Amino acid sequence: MSVRQGFLALLSEQPMNGYQLRQEFERRTGGSWPLNIGQSYTTLNRLHRDGLVETVDDQATDGDPPSVLASHRPAERFHLTESGRETAVSWWTTPVHRGKAERDELAIKIALAVTVPGIDVAAVVREQRSETMRALRALTRAKRDVDPLADRARALILDAQIFAIEAETRWLDHVEATVAATPQSERPKRNTR
Amino acid sequence: MTVVLELTNVTRVHGRGPTQVHALGGVDLAVREGELVAVMGPSGSGKSTLLNVAGGLDSATSGRVLVAGRDVTAMNARRRAEVRRRDVGYVFQDLNLIPALTALENVALPLELDGVAVRTARASALAALEAVGLDVAPGRFPEDLSGGQQQRVAIARALVGPRRLVLADEPTGALDSVTGEAVLRLLRDRVDSGAAGLLVTHDARYAAWADRTIHLRDGVVTGTDAGGRVADPLGEPADLMEWEA
Numbered sequence A: 001m002s003v004r005q006g007f008l009a010l011l012s013e014q015p016m017n018g019y020q021l022r023q024e025f026e027r028r029t030g031g032s033w034p035l036n037i038g039q040s041y042t043t044l045n046r047l048h049r050d051g052l053v054e055t056v057d058d059q060a061t062d063g064d065p066p067s068v069l070a071s072h073r074p075a076e077r078f079h080l081t082e083s084g085r086e087t088a089v090s091w092w093t094t095p096v097h098r099g100k101a102e103r104d105e106l107a108i109k110i111a112l113a114v115t116v117p118g119i120d121v122a123a124v125v126r127e128q129r130s131e132t133m134r135a136l137r138a139l140t141r142a143k144r145d146v147d148p149l150a151d152r153a154r155a156l157i158l159d160a161q162i163f164a165i166e167a168e169t170r171w172l173d174h175v176e177a178t179v180a181a182t183p184q185s186e187r188p189k190r191n192t193r
Numbered sequence B: 001m002t003v004v005l006e007l008t009n010v011t012r013v014h015g016r017g018p019t020q021v022h023a024l025g026g027v028d029l030a031v032r033e034g035e036l037v038a039v040m041g042p043s044g045s046g047k048s049t050l051l052n053v054a055g056g057l058d059s060a061t062s063g064r065v066l067v068a069g070r071d072v073t074a075m076n077a078r079r080r081a082e083v084r085r086r087d088v089g090y091v092f093q094d095l096n097l098i099p100a101l102t103a104l105e106n107v108a109l110p111l112e113l114d115g116v117a118v119r120t121a122r123a124s125a126l127a128a129l130e131a132v133g134l135d136v137a138p139g140r141f142p143e144d145l146s147g148g149q150q151q152r153v154a155i156a157r158a159l160v161g162p163r164r165l166v167l168a169d170e171p172t173g174a175l176d177s178v179t180g181e182a183v184l185r186l187l188r189d190r191v192d193s194g195a196a197g198l199l200v201t202h203d204a205r206y207a208a209w210a211d212r213t214i215h216l217r218d219g220v221v222t223g224t225d226a227g228g229r230v231a232d233p234l235g236e237p238a239d240l241m242e243w244e245a
């Protein structure tokens, strides 16, 4: 997703100035996505350029929107235009696309470990599992400190990571069991044509 | 911190002759007060055997088991039963609720056996059942409870009273993920307030509530992992999500 999408979603609730948007964005993403001022103003600038947000000034002048946002007063509040509202709604109604997965360094490393002769795959998997469990414990500790009612966003985002990492450990177990069941000599090697 | 559970070179051999099984092959383990240790490993790797031996429900073939500083391996059956009742809370893999007793009576039983007055014991039991979120009448019998509800009763029974060692064998087995997490929170709180805990689980998400995880395979500890404390695991946005305007 993009900051842009997030801003549109927030502005569909109520108009906000740049500072409020940035604060609200950080809060609602559970502190997982801090923005700097530059990022947030670049985003607003583009939303403005694309006619998705406007300010009271824009409506008053009723002409071409001023292109440089820096000329706006900092307290100036942005609201959605009609097309901004449509874009915000269509984001909610469109599922997040699960396209081709990113190249996963871990999967590739293990795949290579399985095929390169002389690599102790079980040891590679064990090392990785320790690291993965450490990450999982860190997230779980953070989760324990969150009151899920007071900070639902943070609890939710922590959960997303916790479940994803849990899946990784299950995959590692599966690799370990599969490798244990396959003698080294029967493992696929280089293509020897 | 006091060591509550200490296993030294513990073995457990089931049966004899050609059919004998080395369920535990020399396990060393120490669990301190305030420490929760997770045990993971494939089916048949000896996890339940480890818990049974630690809780004095099964005897080690060789090696030494200390619970609260006392050598369980050297005790007679009566003394061992006493330690089990007084110091050890146990959640069995197959729950082991007594069918003839209500949920409340099941939970109150270990306290009553320990000489706690019936009314006090029942009040503690009721509080424990509330803490695990049993959402039906505590006067029901186990056969009238769902698997998840029975599980909560079994957990309440293990956590009730002043036990210093809590042994839990797949305590989240029949629970959905929200209730499972609530159980881990209870177990963790209990350990934090001064018990030692050993938790068998197949689920890394639950094991992550422990301070460390030991991995068992064919009765042998093949590895331990610990650590994982950072200021804010969500605090590094560049690694999590690419910024895009």
Ligand SMILES: Nc1ncnc2c1ncn2[C@@H]1O[C@H](COP(=O)(O)OP(=O)(O)OP(=O)(O)O)[C@@H](O)[C@H]1O
Residues within 6 Å of the ligand: B014, B015, B021, B022, B023, B041, B042, B043, B044, B045, B046, B047, B048, B049, B050, B093
């Ligand atoms: N009473 C018994 N007599 C003979 N063998 C036994 C006995 N109890 C356990 N075993 C064997 O000891 C080994 C370890 O069993 P244990 O129940 O400890 O495994 P586990 O790790 O708890 O498995 P699971 O994840 O399936 O619960 C297994 O091979 C099992 O068959």
Ligand SMILES: [Mg+2]
Residues within 6 Å of the ligand: B047, B048, B049, B093, B169
């Ligand atoms: Mg078992």
